Amino acid sequence: MYLTRLIYASTISNDISPSAVADILDSANKHNKLNDVTGVLFFDDKYFLQCLEGSRYQTNETYSRLLLDSRHSDLVLLEFKDISVRSFPDWTMGFIPESVLSKSIYLKFSPQKSFDPYNLSSESAYKMLLELKEVLPE
Numbered sequence: 764m765y766l767t768r769l770i771y772a773s774t775i776s777n778d779i780s781p782s783a784v785a786d787i788l789d790s791a792n793k794h795n796k797l798n799d800v801t802g803v804l805f806f807d808d809k810y811f812l813q814c815l816e817g818s819r820y821q822t823n824e825t826y827s828r829l830l831l832d833s834r835h836s837d838l839v840l841l842e843f844k845d846i847s848v849r850s851f852p853d854w855t856m857g858f859i860p861e862s863v864l865s866k867s868i869y870l871k872f873s874p875q876k877s878f879d880p881y882n883l884s885s886e887s888a889y890k891m892l893l894e895l896k897e898v899l900p901e
């Protein structure tokens with residue numbers, strides 16, 4: 764079985780309130796537990812940046828469902844690669860709120876002044892999520 768990491772960016776749909784993120788996380792946690800998928804979801808009131816880790820089949824299958832979800836749009840795949848170990852093994856879907864992203868962290872990974880996940884390289888997106896995980900309060 765190949766272990767795979769998938770990272771994508773998307774934009775929350777206009778008619779969805781940011782409070783709907785709680786429902787999204789419920790659904791994500793439920794499915795990911797069953798599918799042995801782990802990962803992290805960052806949300807900044809407009810954009811999502813999500814990392815999924817699991818078997819090649821399950822990450823593909825999850826992403827196929829995500830593409831059909833009308834709560835977000837403009838999904839852009841930033842990374843899809845084989846990995847030997849998971850970087851987020853303890854989270855069926857860890858949530859990182861906007862408040863955790865300080866300007867200094869963001870500017871380390873992006874040349875732009877405001878957060879725009881579509882303009883992150885795959886490596887920057889991955890490293891930024893790793894760093895956000897480290898600064899996330901317990």
Ligand SMILES: Cc1cc2nc3c(=O)[nH]c(=O)nc-3n(C[C@H](O)[C@H](O)[C@H](O)COP(=O)(O)O)c2cc1C
Pocket residue numbers: 787790791792794795804811813815825828829830832834835856
């Ligand atoms: C930003 C975002 C992130 C999501 N993350 C996941 C996820 O990690 N795993 C998952 O199975 N579904 C995730 N979902 C939900 C799926 O798109 C889909 O709605 C769900 O799997 C359908 O199952 P349900 O009808 O049981 O809720 C996410 C949806 C959105 C909008």
